[in-house]
Amino acid sequence: MTFFIFFSPLNELIFLCLPFCCRQLAFFTGPTVGGLLNATFGNATEMIISIYALKNGMIRVVQQSLLGSILSNMLLVLGCAFFCGGVVHHQKVQNFNKAAALVNSGLLLMAVMGLLFPAVLHFTHTEVHKGKSELALSRFSSCIMLIAYASYLFFQLKSQPSLYGSLDEPRENNENSDEDEAAEITQWEAIGWLAVLTLWISVLSGYLVDAIQGASDSMNMPVAFISVILLPIVGNAAEHASAIMFAMKDKLDITLGVAIGSSTQISMFVIPFCVIVGWIMGKPMDLNFQLFETATLFITVLVVAFMLQEGKSNYFKGLMLILCYLIVAASFFVHIDPSNDDD
Helix, strand or coil, X not given: CHHHHHHCHHHHHHHHHHHHHHHHHHHHHHHHHHHHHHHHHHHHHHHHHHHHHHHCCCHHHHHHHHHHHXXXXXXXHHHHHHHHHHHHCCCCCEXXXXXXHHHHHHHHHHHHXXXXXXXXXXXXXXXXXXXXXXXXXXXXXXXXXXXXXXXXXXXXXXXXXXXXXXXXXXXXXXXXXXXXXXXXXXXXXXXXXXXXXHHHHHXXXXXXXXXXXXXXXXXXXXXXXXXXXXXXHHHCHHHHHHHHHHHHCCCHHHHXXXXXXXXXXXXXXXXHHHHHHHHHHCCCCCCCCCHHHHHHHHHHHHHHHHHHCCXXXXXXXXXXXXXXXXXXXXXXXXXXCCCCCCC
């Protein structure tokens, strides 16, 4: 029963309040910072889950839940947003900032490179010091990835903010939409409510982590499927709703900031941060996510990057991303984790 604690009426109301607060905050910050803050508050849950699980030595759960969050955001969240936005605005083409999307795609490919080399080093048995070189490489790569993400934030917010300007701003200035004239709550009220709601979801997430093994036994499902598919879907419910609402309002730049920006933040900040925290705790958290998981992430990043290169979206692209996610989900349902020692 603990596993379904998220689906109570109170928590469904919380998931509806989160996108409302994010939408109100976007009035004050603009689409770039609004999408970044939305992704940050949404990923706070994943970070707290990861630190809680890492403290208990559940390294594979940390790796798989973070990987699942990336896959869920890039395929399911973005796919549903493109699909719903395309259905609502089927009589016109929806555009987004292609330059910003390509920068995020490049960062995601860099994250794949950081995860790929430790896995290849491990499975080819070419380490200089067996069991140590892989961990040392992971910690070094994590530091580099954190520097890259900090540089990305500086480039996005300070150095080249014009590159991330919303394509919807000129159109919004010419339209007299009542819902876009003023925010219903203040900026600090929106931030405060986001912090409170995120904290509550994080508390529930702690109970959910404790119930993973029991849920796996009772439902006869692999732990990998629960960690990679079910857990991220629940954790990303707020981001899922936000991305769809913004897409239906034809604000795809914020949608990409929520979906792709969240994936970039997890891969370039949360995962390296967990490696460093594990280093401090004395836990052997590394970037070796196993070959199957790393290959899945690599193919996913390539598919999404191909979808974004045109700078346009429609419901068919969204449908393809959703179907790709179903293939990924089915793959993890029949996948057996080769290493359960850390769990």
